[in-house]
Amino acid sequence: MSLISSQKLMLIVAFFIATFFAVLQTAPITPPYIKTNPTAPESTALNEPPESPKPTVAVLATGGTALGKGGSPTDTSHYISGASHIDSVIDLIRLDFQEIAHVVTHQILSTDSINFHAKELITIRNGIIEYLRRPEISGVVVVTGTTTMHIVARFIEHTIPLFNKTIALTGAIKPLTAYGADGPGHILSAIHTVATRCLNRVVILMENKIMLPRRSYKHHNTFVPGDGSLLGSVVNFRPEIFNAPRDIPKTFDIQGLEAHDKIPRTKYFHPMMEEEEFDRAIKEGVEAAVLGVYDDGYFPERLTNGLKKLTDQTQN
Template sequence: MRLAFTLVIFLFVEVTFNVLSKIILLHLGGTISGAAESPTNTTHYEAGAISIEDVIQGIRENLAEYANVIPKQFMSIDSVDMRLSDKLAITQRIKEELEAPDVAGLVVTTGTSGLAEFLVHVALTVKSNKPVVVTAAFKPHTAFGADGPQNIIDAVILASTPRWSEENQEIAMVMGGKISLPWGIRKGNGYFESRSGSLIGNVKRGKVSIKDLSDCYTTEKIDISGHSPNDSLPEVSLLTVYSGFDGRLVRLAADEGARAFVVTAYDGGYIPKEAANTIKKVIEEYDTPVVVAGYSSLIPVEYARVKGMIPGLDLDQRQVRQLLTVNQKRIGEYGLQNEDK
């Protein structure tokens, strides 16, 4: 009897220690589930054409080594078609999934084109003590050498690894084995560039290696619980300076109701004189936040060349727009500050 009792205890302890973390795999679409007519076609394909169940069919055993992965199809869209209402719905769904006590973390699969913007939105609006890891792919699922399956495995490994995330820094991206925080990410041709200290580690041979977490920009959160996907938020216009740019588009957008602007300027923030005068008047008349961003993170905008404008540092202009969209009033808390104030 004593031997049998001891055996039961041993088996119970053994089973207890082998319980895997429950990770939700929330699929939104994108190239990672894209399909083309040929495995050699990596440029002309339908994004989001394949279900997440089929995407992970060949790696289920690999995923099972690290976590109890629960795939859930939430959307099937190209990331370039993702609207603000979609982002609000996704945020709401992420929060609901993370509230489940048995869920240890969440992986989001989406497209690469809108990934930098999407990451910033999630980082600003989701507050949790559980990790949210976002991944994508550069090749469609039907292509030879598709990178999506390995990226999903790496994302699940990170999401199921305890104690890597800190308070308010629970959002990360995993692409090609590299782990990055949202701010400072820019998409290149077939790769992501992680600047401003956003690269924090890697996933290699099934193990996570993390260096000290970056203090890159902000860990502040924005409460959007009062907004539904059907709500309209203040319009934020994204404009680009070019030869002959006179600022009339800024004036027209402001008169039509735009309440914030991101202007992509030359070099370190230079804007044609006529446009600068127009923008200055718009700022004075409407008390409108106008952030000036650079074409490239290699040339950061550290100074406002026009009175009242806000330097965008080395942030991607679309990330700045996302920040202004969800909260214009507290932009100074996110590392961007009008020098005149």
């Protein structure tokens, strides 16, 4: 593996695991830089009418509870995650979005999000990029599992450059076959949000809340927005934005990485470790470090020399 690819994969693995440890401003109403989505260009590839003024939204599915199948309508705990195809949900809600948007679908995975690894994250990221680059696509909805939704959102946020298009992640708490299944409504709300609001950011849309990924997380089957991350709410399955996204996240260039690329050997270092652990890791062939940090990223000074040894060894 080339040095550049190894370093890119180190960033992915470190980000993927460290997000678990990072999980634990109000602007004027209708800020001028949150604008309605521009009309989508003509799309002959998608067989849309040339005169159509409606935007085109790509709905990408990875599986999860929103596409889950249980044994009965009362079964909300023992079900097969991702057993349904995204088109089966779209057919349920088509009448409620067809006046405001065209929708194209792509089932890129059918996986329970608890089984996501770096290769699944790369697959999702590359699938989103493919659609963002198409000029006729106004934005992307990603239907995924809620257990790792905040991790997927943070990964996408830091590895996809801004395209002046909205990416909305959504899912469900109850499977598609259950009474009160919330997946169809969440997907409908996400389509409306992407089609009518150009936020130019990655957002999570769950339980009538529209939030940025930063510090947002799932807790006791509900989603909690991080500090300053709540952008708006959903009313009648349509977005109402009352806060503007502020800071633009830093992105890492992982262009060229594919899901089949080998992942470097990784080790976790917590703040109470001794510096000798880094020497031992070098001897074991460790190529990437995941750091447990204090607060917003503080790492003990006494361990920085050991960390530098490891990073220098990896770069040589």
